[in-house]
Amino acid sequence: MQAEQSSSALLDLAVHAITRKEGGSFPCEQGDTILSGALRAGVGMAYECNAGECGSCKVTLVSGEVHDLKPEAGGLRPRERERGKILACQCVPQGPCTVSFREDAEAVPRISPAIRQAWFVRSEPITHDIWEFTFQTSGSAEFLPGQYALLKLPGMSERRSYSMSNLPNSDGIWQFQIRRVPGGAATGILFERMAEGDVCTLDGPYSNAYLRDATRGIVCIAGGSGLAPMLSIVRGALAQPALKDVDIHLFYGGRQPRDLFTLDRFVDLAPHARRLNFIPAVSCEDDALDGWSGERGYIHDCVGRLMGDRFQNSEFYMAGPPPMVEAVRRLLILEKGVATERIHYDRFF
C-alpha cells in the first residue's frame, strides 16, 4: 500500500517530455496541460480560451497517452478526434508524448504563466449580477492589461477563466469582475460560499488580447461579463505616458439599464471622464426603458454608428459572449476594412 502511494505521488510530480515532431521539446509538469507546459516553457502554441471551446489550440498527437479533461469540449469535431487531433488546453500527458503543431510567434508569452496560491480578500457588487472579487497572492501580480487567469476554487476540480480588471502591481492584488451564472458551479461558489481567507489556485497570466503600445485611438468593447479586461486595458492606457494623447472609447452593452453602471463607480476612472468616452447601451426594446436616455441597440450597431471615421486609426479590443464578439468582428473586418492585426479579443465561452 505504502509503495503504491509513494509511486503514485511520484507519478503526480513527474515531468513529462513533450517533443514537437517538427523539432524541439518542452517539459510538462505536475498534471499540467500540454498548452500550459508549452507556454510556461516560452513555446508559442496558439490558443485563446483555455476552456476547450474555441479550438485554437488543436494539435496532432503523434504518439503517447494523454488524459482529456473535457472529452465533450466543443472546440473539436468528432472527425478531428478520429484523425488524432487533441485540444492542448484540455489534455494532460500521462507520459512522454510527441505532438505536431505550427509555432505561432504571436503566442510566445511576454509573461510566462505560473501557478500560485491566492487568498480571497473581499467581494462587492458592481451591478445586480456582476461583482468585483479581490484576491491576493504573495509576490507581485504580474500580467498585462487585458489578460486572464485560471482559478481553481475550493471544492472544485475544474478551473475557470477570469480576466483581471485591475493593473499589474507589486502588492499581489488580483481583481476580477464576475457575472453570476444561474446554476453555475464556479459562480455559485464565488457568490455564495467564499469567505475571507479562503485559498484557491491561480494560474496565469494567459491571453494574447493584451494592451498594445501602438499610439492609435483605443476602442474597448464589452458585453455582460466582458467588462473586466476592458477596464484593465482602459486603466493601462490611462497609465501609459506614451498613450497620453490617445483617445479612448469604452463601449459597454447590457440588456437593460440595471445591467449598466456609471463611471463614478470606479473612483480611479472618474477624473478621466473628459478623455475617456464611456458609452453604455441597452439592447432590450421594451416599454420598461422609458426614462433611459442613453444609447439603444446592440453594441456592434452602436460602434458602427458612433465611431465615424475613426475605424482606420484605432486599435480595437473586445471581450464578452461569442455572438457579440463575432458581430463586432464582422462589422470591423467586413464593413469597415479594419486589419485583423488591430483587433484583439477574448470570447467568454
Ligand SMILES: Cc1cc2nc3c(=O)[nH]c(=O)nc-3n(C[C@H](O)[C@H](O)[C@H](O)COP(=O)(O)OP(=O)(O)OC[C@H]3O[C@@H](n4cnc5c(N)ncnc54)[C@H](O)[C@@H]3O)c2cc1C
Ligand atoms: C478567456 C475567458 C475569460 C473569461 N473571463 C470572465 C470574466 O472576466 N468574468 C466572467 O464573469 N466570466 C468570465 N469568463 C467565463 C467564466 O470562465 C465561466 O465560464 C463562467 O463564470 C461560468 O462558470 P460556472 O462554473 O459558474 O458555470 P458552469 O458550471 O460552467 O455552467 C455554465 C452554464 O451551463 C449550465 N450547466 C452547467 N452544468 C450543466 C448540465 N449538466 N446540464 C445543463 N446545463 C448545465 C449552467 O446552468 C450554466 O448556465 C471567461 C471565460 C473565458 C473563456
Ligand code: FES
Ligand atoms: S479550445 Fe483550447 S484554447 Fe480554446
